[in-house]
Amino acid sequence: xxxxxxxxxxxxxxxHKLVFDEPLALDCGRTLPAYELVYETYGELNAERTNAxxxxxxxxxxxxxxxxxxxxxxxxxxxxxxxxPGKPIDTNHFHVVCLNNLGGxxxxxxxxxxxxxTGKPYGPDFPIVTVRDWVRSQARLAERLGIERWAAxxxxxxxxMQALQWAIDFPERLRHAVVIAAAPKLSAQNIGFNEVAxxxxxxxxxxxxxxxxxxxxxxRRGLALARMLGHITYLSDEAMRAKxxxxxxxxxxxxxxxxxxxxESYLRYxxxxxxxxxxxxxxxxxxxxxxxxxxxxxYDNDLARALARARAEFMVMSFTSDWRFAPxxxxxxxxxxxxSRKAVSYAEIEAHHGHDAFLMPxxxxxxxxxxxxxxxxxxxx
Amino acid sequence: MTTLRPELRTIAxxxxxxxRVLDLGCGEGxxxxxxxxxxxxxxxxxxxxxxKIVRAIDNGINVIQSDLDVGLSEFExxxxxxxxxxxxxxxxxxxxxxxxxxxxxxxEGVITFPNFGHWRCRLQLLGGHMPVTASLPHTWYNTPxxxxxxxxxxxxxxxxxxxxILERTVADQAHRSTLAMRLLPNLMGEVALYRLRSG
Numbered sequence: 001x002x003x004x005x006x007x008x009x010x011x012x013x014x015x016h017k018l019v020f021d022e023p024l025a026l027d028c029g030r031t032l033p034a035y036e037l038v039y040e041t042y043g044e045l046n047a048e049r050t051n052a053x054x055x056x057x058x059x060x061x062x063x064x065x066x067x068x069x070x071x072x073x074x075x076x077x078x079x080x081x082x083x084x085p086g087k088p089i090d091t092n093h094f095h096v097v098c099l100n101n102l103g104g105x106x107x108x109x110x111x112x113x114x115x116x117x118t119g120k121p122y123g124p125d126f127p128i129v130t131v132r133d134w135v136r137s138q139a140r141l142a143e144r145l146g147i148e149r150w151a152a153x154x155x156x157x158x159x160x161m162q163a164l165q166w167a168i169d170f171p172e173r174l175r176h177a178v179v180i181a182a183a184p185k186l187s188a189q190n191i192g193f194n195e196v197a198x199x200x201x202x203x204x205x206x207x208x209x210x211x212x213x214x215x216x217x218x219x220r221r222g223l224a225l226a227r228m229l230g231h232i233t234y235l236s237d238e239a240m241r242a243k244x245x246x247x248x249x250x251x252x253x254x255x256x257x258x259x260x261x262x263x264e265s266y267l268r269y270x271x272x273x274x275x276x277x278x279x280x281x282x283x284x285x286x287x288x289x290x291x292x293x294x295x296x297x298x299y300d301n302d303l304a305r306a307l308a309r310a311r312a313e314f315m316v317m318s319f320t321s322d323w324r325f326a327p328x329x330x331x332x333x334x335x336x337x338x339x340s341r342k343a344v345s346y347a348e349i350e351a352h353h354g355h356d357a358f359l360m361p362x363x364x365x366x367x368x369x370x371x372x373x374x375x376x377x378x379x380x381x
Numbered sequence: 382m383t384t385l386r387p388e389l390r391t392i393a394x395x396x397x398x399x400x401r402v403l404d405l406g407c408g409e410g411x412x413x414x415x416x417x418x419x420x421x422x423x424x425x426x427x428x429x430x431x432x433k434i435v436r437a438i439d440n441g442i443n444v445i446q447s448d449l450d451v452g453l454s455e456f457e458x459x460x461x462x463x464x465x466x467x468x469x470x471x472x473x474x475x476x477x478x479x480x481x482x483x484x485x486x487x488x489e490g491v492i493t494f495p496n497f498g499h500w501r502c503r504l505q506l507l508g509g510h511m512p513v514t515a516s517l518p519h520t521w522y523n524t525p526x527x528x529x530x531x532x533x534x535x536x537x538x539x540x541x542x543x544x545x546i547l548e549r550t551v552a553d554q555a556h557r558s559t560l561a562m563r564l565l566p567n568l569m570g571e572v573a574l575y576r577l578r579s580g
Contacts (some may be wrong), residue, residue, distance in 0.1 A: 313443075334445060335455045338425065341401075346445040347434055364431045371438040 057238025387556025498531030
């Protein structure tokens with residue numbers, strides 16, 4: 001436990017909460033009468049309010065993107081690698097905003113919140129939210145924070161999808177979109193993995209059709225399985241081989257079904273620790289938001305046409321070993337941007353880490369990201 | 382940013398103001414930055430080297446990481462006014478296919494390459510050695526230049542493929558063009574510059 005926090009960290013941070021009383025009409029046809037969004041900010045907003053960047057989180061992320069809540073926190077925020085003084089998203093220059101999305105389980109209104117109509121937690125009755133709904137709620141957050149135009153909207157994976165949606169839905173309200181390890185829509189394989197994860201949760205007897213709060217249970221096994229499966233898709237074959245190989249925990253085969261290989265131990269640990277900090281209903285919602293994301297669908301399935309509305313400049317990045325959202329998926333985005341004559345740069349970062357690479361301190365990645373953010377900062381074309 | 386290679390000035394003269402340019406093997410984006418300043422062009426650079434991509438981003442260029450040996454299949458027909466490729470043709474795996482692709486994607490193509498027919502190259506070959514010159518500084522075992530050609534070779538390929546040569550200039554390293562070069566381009570020109578159109 002360190003007494004001091006690293007110098008390149010934003011340090012101690014405190015989440016804020018805003019209440020939104022204006023109803024939010026959702027893509028599913030339902031309306032949230034009111035909601036709360038929890039968020040964090042790092043770095044000073046300048047007098048002209050031109051240096052704000054929005055960070056959008058991925059499936060299991062939240063508003064705590066950087067820094068520490070307490071001095072004895074074991075780990076900093078989820079994107080500490082990229083956010084902080086001197087880092088690519090340099091808090092000496094940018095005012096960084098990161099929120100927990102609607103439907104989340106870290107403080108923003110979601111399945112664990114009280115449904116005003118029933119006085120009980122929403123649970124499975126929480127409406128299915130989409131990336132578009134999130135972007136709409138984020139736009140309202142921007143209004144409340146007095147940010148008319150983001151210098152950049154930035155995200156990895158599902159977060160990158162939000163950045164893309166921002167550029168389409170609110171073209172005048174962002175100067176740059178940074179889309180990392182994302183895809184223009186999910187493939188059948190992606191949806192397939194999400195469906196297995198959902199089935200794992202929903203078939204857990206402790207799930208009780210999503211009303212497990214009322215039953216005083218948690219679908220631990222199901223959520224852990226979903227996380228174990230997800231985790232495999234975040235890593236590359238090579239990364240898993242490098243990390244675990246076929247290493248045995250006890251150095252010998254036991255001819256049983258207990259944990260024998262290190263990789264089994266790791267996945268079980270990941271699954272079990274996830275259960276303590278994440279809500280199963282939120283997990284279900286997040287996977288649906290992924291499955292439904294398809295901004296081209298509103299434009300005759302023509303992504304170039306969808307993006308024709310955009311005014312932002314784009315930075316797209318992918319990682320060679322990412323098979324969840326492979327570089328070819330990012331290149332689909334780049335092609336659509338080129339076809340619609342948008343300013344776009346694209347880097348395919350050599351990395352063995354798989355999808356998780358967007359969270360890792362990979363020198364080429366950080367250098368490319370930092371170079372682009374310098375451009376954002378200086379307002380250069 | 383490095384100072385502009387002299388040949389880039391000739392290229393700039395060939396590019397109509399306000400046009401849309403794709404620069405293959407753009408490096409740090411020197412040419413595109415110059416064209417944007419002097420000719421108000423917009424467009425993209427393609428580059429494979431991560432370090433150069435970082436510098437191109439620094440230079441304000443829209444750079445797309447690409448392997449030219451994979452071709453330009455992600456670019457639509459006639460989607461650019463010019464596709465430019467400077468000093469890169471000799472380093473790609475399929476120069477003929479890439480040229481075809483360039484002239485499919487661009488209304489016109491601008492290509493520069495070191496002339497292997499230059500007298501210094503010929504002299505060194507006569508002496509029994511692979512040429513090492515100012516425009517071809519690598520030794521045979523570490524050169525990226527795997528498809529060297531002379532002006533005559535290049536023009537034969539253009540004829541075979543039905544490419545129309547709209548303009549040709551030869552120059553030396555400092556980009557001077559002398560009378561001798563104009564009279565005997567394949568012997569005296571160190572660097573060849575072409576502006577092409579398909580058929």
